[in-house]
Amino acid sequence: MKYTEYDDYIEVKSDGDFDVKQTLECGQVFRYKVRDFGYTVYSLSHKADIYCQNGTIKIYTKDKKYFIKYFDFCTNYVRIKSRLVADPILKDAVGFGSGIRILNSDPLEMLIEFIISQNNNIPRIKGIVEKICESYGDDMGDYYAFPTLEQLKKIPLDFFTNIKCGYRDKYLYETIQSLGDGEIINNIMNMNTADARKELCRFKGIGRKVADCILLFGFHRTDVFPTDTWVIQAYNKIFGTNENNATLISTKFVDRFGDLSGYAQQYLFYQMRENS
DNA sequence: GGCCAGGAAAAAG
């Protein structure tokens, strides 16, 4: 794909390696809206309106640099896909989700949102995140930013209870209060993936699966394979097994795909979900 | 009414 920066938008010509619907609706982001012209996506305090019409994509935003990084335009997905498509168990999935890109979302935002995601459904997750932004994020005019760490730390437990977070209310409150001044997240950036996962799992409400989602989507670690119910289904379908140990399945997939695990996971996950 | 939703914590075996 190639992109050109204009005054107030970025024009993208995809080589089949950027599909906005696939990228936003494959479960890696919760703050976006479907529009008649395409999509609006929010990340931290930034916003982009994405116009999609027959192959050409225009991204209108005040933060072009931010979204060029956000949409991972500097990574060559044609090369990644050519390596993954050679694996017979991924051939169909790569073809099906060939326009998926893994976003560079903010680590703190992902940490909060994926705690909310556990045993929950996407419409509810989106609603809860929106309420948090409306009440504690900066007013950006026609939308609200995701709260900063300072703002998050001011949220009382009652708020999470009242917006119907369910039993996750305590996880959110306790984890936010234990985040310090952000030095923990900065330290995680410099750790190897195994240590980073251990550190994330020390927070209340973060287990292996949520940690791997945060690592992949927030820290862009592609040597993880988040394994949820959909991935378990995909695994058993591929190998004709009846395995239900998520950790075992995750480990096997990482052994198979190595540094491309995160990409492989997104292709498999998206295909499994869309075709069920 | 039971089941499920991108699971994790706590209890039990």
Place this chain on the structure above:
DNA sequence: CTTTTTCATGGC
């Protein structure tokens, strides 16, 4: 150490 149960909430 491994397996099972519990945990809010809402949509179906």
